[in-house]
Amino acid sequence: MEASHLEKCLNLVPQSYISQGQQFRASRSNLVRILLEKQKLPEESWNDELIEFLLSELAQLDSNNALGNCGAGEREGRVYSGLVARRNYRLVHGVGRSGDVTAVQPKAVGSSILNQLCTKLTLDFIRIVGARNAKSCIIVPMATGMTLLLCFLALRKRRRGAKFIIWPRIDQKSCFKSMMSSGFEPIIIENQSDGDELRTNVTEIMESIKRVGAENVVCIHSTTSCFAPRVPDRALGVHWQEIATICKTHNIPHIVNNAYGLQSSKCMHLLQQ
Structure with a gap:
């Protein structure tokens, strides 16, 4: 919930409660900010709720999740089963374009951010476990x-x-x-x-x-x-x-x-x- 939304809640709960909630929200947002800024594995592992929070926020940036979107575009992500959509955190559009799996997809901003971020985190992990001179890597869904x-x-x-x-x-x-x-x-x-x-x-x-x-x-x-x-x-x-x-x-x-x-x-x- 954005700060402007919380301001509208002042007539629902006391200001002190709103301030407390803002602190909780700020601590979570700060961890996300640090991750996006440093693009390295966090020193302390994230819990499931924080990971799901980030995935949900990124999913809302994809065009297929826009309110009122009918998903009729040529490359729109469309999922019939709600179970499948939830299983993939509604990140269903896909990434890449024109044969380049690493390219940014304009209709899937959130998925593209996640793809680029995961690549950065994977490279950081490879360096941590020993290959310090590794210059680049690519994540592909293959064995x-x-x-x-x-x-x-x-x-x-x-x-x-x-x-x-x-x-x-x-x-x-x-x-x-x-x-x-x-x-x-x-x-x-x-x-x-x-x-x-x-x-x-x-x-x-x-x-x-x-x-x-x-x-x-x-x-x-x-x-x-x-x-x-x-x-x-x-x-x-x-x-x-x-x-x-x-x-x-x-x-x-x-x-x-x-x-x-x-x-x-x-x-x-x-x-x-």
Whole structure:
């Protein structure tokens, strides 16, 4: 409730009560102001009521929630089920435009603010957990396979003519499908047996580069989290520096599948190194 609305309530309740309510409202609004100003994760976590307050305020900025709006526009957010609308806090319009998911949508001001803010908060989190040099990030509603696919497609313009992805093998179908779906050809590097573990064959990676030519390699696709007995690629510690050094020496991009790695401070700090 805005301050001007509270002034109209003076004939309903005493001024002292209004002042008390204004203080409660100001403390909540101040937390929202700090979040929007700093665009970083708050030092103290928010309760559900405060989060829902912010989401409700942002939802009111979207055109589909305007009073008297019939929702007949070409790209208006329309929801038949009230249950679905409440489940999504009435943020139903969507974001992005013209194929750019990060672009601001003029009919969805609140959703666009939320999208940009979440991106800032996610980048802050990534830096907090170890990747202090991270410069940017993007939030997409996808899991590992489709996210990797986007990364590979992003390299297409940078690596024109290249068609091979060197991939130290892990037994996860989504990783393999992402390379195939992107239109590239994976060069599968079989692992080496080391006691009861399977480890990256760095020598075979180098041989594959020599065989097809560095200019024909889209990237080296390594992994930080695997199912036993496969251990993380030698992209960790001294061993990872081997892959990173190979990429730097031959000017080959290095895509690291760090699914679940954000939960590991070791993975994140080694990525930072």
